[in-house]
Amino acid sequence: MSETNKKWYSLNLNRSKKSESCGCGSNSGGCNSDKPKDGFDQIMDISMSRRTAFTKITAGLLIGAGAVSSSCSIIGSDESKEKSAMEWEEYFKGNYKLMTDEEKDKSINRLVRSYELNHGKKINISSKNAEENVLFGYAFNISKCQGYMDCVNACVEENNQDRTSEMQYIRIHEMKDGKGFNFEEADDNYYHEVPADGHFYMGTQCFHCDNPPCVEVCPVQATWKEKDGIVVIDYDWCIGCRYCMAACPYDGRRFNWKTPEVPEEEVNKNQHYLGNRLRKKGVMEKCTFCIQRSREGKNPACVEACPTGSRTFGNLLDPNSTIRWILDNKKVFRLKEDLGTEPKFWYYMD
C-alpha cells in the first residue's frame, strides 16, 4: 500500500523521524518521509488485498458478530441494517487530517444520518476548511473582566458540553490585587457577588499555541494545528491516552470521563466535525475557538456573550483588525512565554 492513500499515522517508536533539526519545533503537517515500515505496517501494508482482508477479519472480531449478523439478517429492519452498515464504515474511516474532501463529506453524511435515525432530528455538520490569509488570535482585557461567567454559560451551550460534569473549557480565576498572576492562590470556585473588592478576574482556556506541545506528544496524531491556527482534535481518532493533557502547560484540555449528556432540546445542531459535534466517552476535548462559528466569520460564543467587552477575537494577519490594533498598541503579554509555546492568546490591561 502506498504512503499516499494511507488513512492513519503509525507509531514510530525508537526511530527518529525528524529530519528537520532546526529547533523551531514545528509539528503540523504530515510525515512525508519514506520511512521504513514499522511493526503494524509490516503486516498491514503488504498488499492492498491482504490489508483489506485483514481489516475485515479484525473488524469482524472487534465489533463482533452482532453488527455482521444484523446487517445480513433478513429479519432486521431496513433501518437497523442501514445503521450497522454505517457503523461499519464509520469504524474504518481514516484520520480526518488524511481524508479527502469527498471522504469528509461521506463521513459527515453518515454522522448526520445516524443522528437522524437515533433522534429523529436533522443536524448540520460542517467540514469547512481553513480560509486563506486568516490566522486566528484572541485578546483578553484583565482590567475589564468582572467575573460574571456569562462566557462559560455560552461556551457550554454552544459546544454541547456535558451538563452534569463540570467540564468547562473556560476557567475564570479570581485573583487578589497586588499578588500578580498567582494561580496557586487564585480562587477558581468563587460564588458570591462580583466583582469582589480587591480582586481581579482572569480567564484561561486553550490558547491555541502556534507551537503546541500537546500536538507533539499525541501518539496517533489525533490532534493538530490547522492552517488558520486552531488546534483541533479528531474525536474519532483520539484513543483517550491523555498525553496531550499532561503536555499542555496551560490546563487547556478536558477529558470525557463519561458519555457527555446534553438534553435533546438543548443540542446545538449547528456543528463542525472538528468542533462541537457530540463527543463520546473517553476522548479529549477543548476550546476550538468555536470553529463552527469562527470559520463562518462569527465571533466565538464567549466573545459574543461577554457583557464587558473583555474578549476580542480576530484575524491576526489583517492589519485592520481590532486584535492587531491591540497587539500593536497595548502592552500585551502571554502566560509562560519562556516556554516557546507561542500561544495566540494575549492578555492586556487598560
Add this chain to the structure above:
Amino acid sequence: MTAKIKVITQFIVVCLFTISCKHSDEHKYHTVIDKIEANTVEYKGEISSDIYNETIKKVEVIDSDFKFLIPERKSQIVSYKCSECHSQPLEKLKEHKVGEKAAHWNIKLNHAGPETMNCTTCHNKNDFDHLQSLTNSSIDFNFSYKLCSQCHQKEFKDWKGGAHGKQLGGWAPPRLSNTCVNCHNPHNPKFEKRWPVRFNTTVEKERE
C-alpha cells in the same frame, strides 16, 4: 594542512546547510509574531460579518485613521424627537402643575459629581434634539461618542482601535462596534455588582 582543514570545514558547513535548512513553510518562523508580520495582508476574503448584522441600522465613524460602523441611535430612542414634547423653553416646562408627573422623573444622574456634570453638560436646553459639547457646539445623538470622548480620551482611543468596547456579529470585516451608550447608561455609566450567572467549578476532594 590548513588548506585541507579549510576544505573539510567548508564541506561540513555545506552539509549542515543542506541538511538542517530543509525547511517547509511551517518551519520558517521562530515566533508567531514573525509569522504574523511576514504574512500580513488585508483580509479580502469571501467571509463577511454583514449577514450577522443585517437587522441593525448603522452609521459610520470616520476619525483620523479609523473607519468603522456603529449602531444608529436615534431610531432606538423611544420618544425621539425630543422637540415633540419639548416645544416650550425649559423654564416653562419646569413650572408643572401639582399632581402632574415630571418627565424623566426616573433619571438620576450618577456620573462624575454635581460640580462636574448636570443635565446641560450634555443636553442642549435650547435645542432638545441635539446634544452639546463643552464648548456649546451641537452633537448629533447618533454620534454621542463625541461627547463622551471630551473627558474619556483614553477610552476613546482604545475604543477606536478595538481594545475597549465590543465588536458585534463577527471578526470578519466590515467592523461594527458598539458605541459608548450601547453598554454604558450615560446617566449611570458604571457596571453594577451582581451574581455570576452560574457556579464556577467546585473542587471535590476524592481521596485523602
